[in-house]
Amino acid sequence: MLKPNKLANNNFLSSVDLSTDEVLHVLDLANNFKNKKININLNNKVLGLIFDKSSTRTRVSFQVAMTRLGGTTIDLNPTTSQIGRGEPIKDTARVLSRYCDVIAIRTFDHSDLEEYAKWSTKPVINALTDLEHPCQVLADFLTIREEFLDFKDVTLTFIGDGNNVANSLILCGALLGVKVRIACPKGYEPNPLVIKKAYEIYKNKDLLKITNNPIAAVHGANVLYTDVWSSMGEENQKEEKDKDFLGFTIDSDLLEKANKDAIILHCLPAYRNKEITEAAMESQKSRIFQQAENRMHAQQALLSCLLA
Ligand code: CP
Ligand code: NVA
Numbered sequence: 668m669l670k671p672n673k674l675a676n677n678n679f680l681s682s683v684d685l686s687t688d689e690v691l692h693v694l695d696l697a698n699n700f701k702n703k704k705i706n707i708n709l710n711n712k713v714l715g716l717i718f719d720k721s722s723t724r725t726r727v728s729f730q731v732a733m734t735r736l737g738g739t740t741i742d743l744n745p746t747t748s749q750i751g752r753g754e755p756i757k758d759t760a761r762v763l764s765r766y767c768d769v770i771a772i773r774t775f776d777h778s779d780l781e782e783y784a785k786w787s788t789k790p791v792i793n794a795l796t797d798l799e800h801p802c803q804v805l806a807d808f809l810t811i812r813e814e815f816l817d818f819k820d821v822t823l824t825f826i827g828d829g830n831n832v833a834n835s836l837i838l839c840g841a842l843l844g845v846k847v848r849i850a851c852p853k854g855y856e857p858n859p860l861v862i863k864k865a866y867e868i869y870k871n872k873d874l875l876k877i878t879n880n881p882i883a884a885v886h887g888a889n890v891l892y893t894d895v896w897s898s899m900g901e902e903n904q905k906e907e908k909d910k911d912f913l914g915f916t917i918d919s920d921l922l923e924k925a926n927k928d929a930i931i932l933h934c935l936p937a938y939r940n941k942e943i944t945e946a947a948m949e950s951q952k953s954r955i956f957q958q959a960e961n962r963m964h965a966q967q968a969l970l971s972c973l974l975a
Contacts, residue, residue: 669699671707671971678784678791679969680777682801682838683864689972690808690842696968697809697961700735707971709738714970715767716742717750717783718794719774720899724935725794725802728962729771729970736967738974741767760786769973771802775900790973797831797900798858803934804835805969806961808843810954811890813961814930824848824888824925826881826915827942828908829857832894832934837861837875841868849877850884852911881915888925892932893917893942909941917943922952930954 672692676684685693699705714733718726726742733740743763745751750759756779763770764787772780772791777798784791793801808818815821823840825833829851837857840847841864849857856862856877865875878884885891896912897905917931931943931953939945948955 668705669696671696671968671975673975674972677973679801679973680780680784680791680793681799682804682835682842683868684801685842687842690805690839693805693965693968693972694809694812696971697805697964698813700967701961701964707736707967709733709736709768709971709974712736712738712768712974713766714738714740715763715770716740716794717745717770717772717774718742719745719750719772720795722773722794724959724962725771725773728966729794732963732967732970735963736970738768738970756782757786759783760791761788763787764789769970792969792973795831797898798861799835799838800831800934801835801839802962802966802969803832804839805965806958807836807892807932807934808839808845809961809965810932810958811845811930813957814954815889818843818845821890822846822848822888822926823890823892824850824884825892825894826850826884826917826921827893827912828855828896828898829877830855830894830898833857834861836892837865838868841865841875844869844874846874847876848884848888849875850881850915851877851879852915853879855911881921882924885921885925889929890932891917891922891925891929894934895936895938896942912942916941917947919944919946922947922950932958935959
């Protein structure tokens with residue numbers, strides 16, 4: 668039976684907190700959890716959840732993952748705890764790490780997550796920040812591998828806003844040697860430090876391309892991925908972004924230009940007929956709900972490694 672290996676890093680704040688071998692190990696474990704080939708008992712260990720932004724999938728998949736591992740979770744509501752009152756992160760982190768065995772945090776500024784990690788004596792997991800969503804992309808690459816088996820054969824085209832999900836796809840894609848194409852309107856390119864880091868990891872510089880042309884980006888793609896145009900916290904930019912992103916919808920026209928075997932992914936929640944059409948979401952090519960399920964299996968694997 669495959670056993671969870673201890674990870675070199677105590678925290679999972681960024682996709683690159685894992686090495687290539689560690690990502691592959693987490694994906695193998697996730698697959699074993701999914702196929703019920705592994706049974707881990709965390710003996711009532713506690714995962715603390717802090718969500719400064721809304722969540723369905725991340726919250727529930729962490730809760731179910733922890734329950735399946737024989738652990739438990741505490742969902743700290745920032746508005747009814749002292750977090751919302753503005754208690755310093757360094758105090759909250761030191762207190763919570765005396766109660767909990769691991770803490771997952773969804774917040775705005777990535778630097779706040781890093782501040783939690785600095786003061787926590789227990790592992791901290793990024794449950795989404797404005798910069799990255801590394802747990803999401805573990806599930807994404809699990810879904811991709813279920814379809815294509817060898818990452819070297821994959822061209823992943825992300826069409827949309829170059830923020831958290833795109834940044835983590837780029838970094839994890841670089842670790843796995845996946846060919847990644849990002850198509851976004853001018854001014855919405857991924858974080859330059861993320862791009863720089865990815866080029867350092869990739870041995871072949873042609874593997875990552877950023878473009879403002881979605882049609883060019885889907886050429887040769889076998890994974891088409893999109894995310895909302897206006898992320899959480901950007902609600903007041905909706906009108907402007909809807910205009911800026913015209914032409915960046917995953918629809919039948921764009922799908923036709925991709926490879927015949929292309930699958931469609933979306934991290935969800937989706938705005939139908941904005942970033943993706945209803946027909947594309949519901950098509951035979953969609954693996955979106957398999958991808959959502961895989962959040963739970965990937966996080967079971969991650970938690971069992973962090974707590975090994
Ligand atoms: N994909 C994702 O993180 O979904 P939630 O916002 O529902 O957690
Ligand atoms: N980019 C989106 C991802 C949601 C899972 C957001 O930050 O709202």
